[in-house]
Amino acid sequence: MENGVKTNEFDVYGDEDTADIKYRTMHWWKAAALMLAETVSLGILSVPSVFNALGMVAGCILVISLGTIATATGYTMGQFKLRYPHVHNMADAGMVLGGPVWREILGTAQVVFLIFICGSHVLTGLIAFDTITNGASCSVVWAVITALVCFLLTIPRTLNGISYLSVASFISIMAAVLITMIGVGQIGHQGGVGVTSHLNFANGFLAVTDIIFAYAGHVAFLTFISEMRDPRDFPKALYALQIADTTLYLIVGVVVYAFAGAGTVSPALGNTGHVLRRVAYGVALPTIVVAGVINGHVCAKLAFVRVFRMDDGSVSRHMSSHTRTGWVTWIGICAGIWALAFVIAEVIPFFNDLLGVISALFASWFTYGISGIFWFHLHPRGSRPRAQAVFWGAIVLAGAFIMVAGLYSSIYSIVEGYRSGSFPSPFSCVNRALA
Known part of the structure; x- marks a missing residue:
């Protein structure tokens, strides 16, 4: 009982004492593993190309500074969730x-x-399968296979059930980037490493959005906390995540760029020789799939909760029990998500620019700006320390700036890409393996 109200009436999953499906079962280290698998997978693949675009010094500064700010915004998001236990998304x-x-x-x-x-x-x-097989089949087939595998692995109803996959995901991406770093080391220094860089605004800021995306796990934090055994342990998971991903981004970015130089490409696994590149992509397949599964699960859970949670805070038996209606709805939502994901992958067949667009539109707010708004909501006028208010006001403004500047840069890059004919047509069988 809190302030005269039963806490479980405001918890998204209600009273789970008699529930067949229990959602609030994750220990903090499982949440940390999920967050790490979700955040690091694709983010780490674009970091070396950012160092190539911006230079070694600016790349390191960006990774450390944006990582520090992402820690502060994540912590505020956790505090908002503790203040409002019913908030699930x-x-x-x-x-x-x-x-x-x-x-x-x-x-x-x-x-x-x-x-x-x-x-x-x-x-x-799709890129991974084409690279591994040297384009042995139509690339649309590989997209279908990836989407189908992701759909099947999204079906478990709780994040605790998926958290074990995150361990395999982490081992996978670590092994892949290690192979990549060994590979670029064997090839030797390619030259052209820059301490600083001279770019136009559009190209420079597009590289910045890649780092922003590398810290863009905040979109799932509220859902992760909702399935933790003790939400007060969230800061432990957050600190474990941010220390790990910032360290990994720095190591991979510096090492790969130091050896590959001006020829650094994105995704990072493409910087090795032909054979090692295929091996690295094969090893990375689990993390490519599992990280997608985690995001797909969070998306499906948002829709599922919206369908079966009542306005008075109570939950339908279809959410907490193994009913036919509950399972059909859940599987249908998962199938719809991955069908749309497949279409997006085919219609927008480019990597960095895709990251740039979605980072500009959404990561700018979910990772940065919205947490500033949370802070002002948690600290009513008259109770706000001035220095903190200035900082969080700057975070909100930064979110707006990142959105506008990121969209401009991404749209500019997309227009240039189509003008030069460097993008394949939608639903094309063309081999997209990294040469």
Whole structure:
């Protein structure tokens, strides 16, 4: 009982004492593993190319500074969740901040963002299979296979059930980047490493959005916390995540760029020789799939909770029991998400620019700006330390700036790409393996 109200009435999953399906079962280290698998997978693959675009010094500064800010914004998101236990996703947060209109705006934005992330995983899986097999089959077939595998692995109803896959995902990406670093070391220094860089605004900021995307796991944090055994342990998971991913981004970015030089490509696994590149992509397949599964699961859970949670805070038996209606609805939602992801992967057949667009539109707010709004909501006027208010006000403004500048840079890059004819046509069988 808290302030005269039963806490479980405001918890998204209600009272689980008699539930057949129990959601709130994750220890903090399982949440950390999920967060690491979700965040590092595709993010780490674009970091070396950012160092190539911006130079070694700017790359290191960006990784450290944006990682530090992402830690602060993640912590504030956790505090918001503790203040409002019923908040399960950005739609619920929008309802708290601004009523039904903001619930629909933030909920729609979260769904679109997560589906686009799933699409980027299908696209990366397609590239991986084409690289491994030397384009032995139509690339559309590989996209279908990736989407189908991701769909099947998304079906477990709880994040605790998926958390074990995250261990395999982490081992997979670590092995892949280790192979890549060994490979570029064997090839030797290619020259052309720059301490600084001279780029136009559009190309420079497009590289910045790749780092922003590398810390863009915040979109799923509220859902992760909702399935933790003790939400107060979230800071432990957050710190474990941020220390690990910042360290990994620095090591991989510096090492790969130091050896590959001006020829650094994205995804990072393409910087080795032909044979090692195929091996690295084969080893990376689990993380490409599992990280996509985690994002797909969070997206499906948002829709599932929206369908079966009542306005009074109670939950339908279809959410907590093994009913036919519950399972058909869940599987149908998962299938719809991965079908859309497949279409996105085929219609938008480019890697960095896809990351740039979705980072500009959504990661700018979910990772940075929205946490500033959370802070102001948690600290009413008159109780705000001035220095902190200035900092969080700057975070909100930074979110708006990143969105506008990132969209401009991404659209500019896409226009240039189509003008030069460097993108394949939609649903094309052309081999997209990294040469």
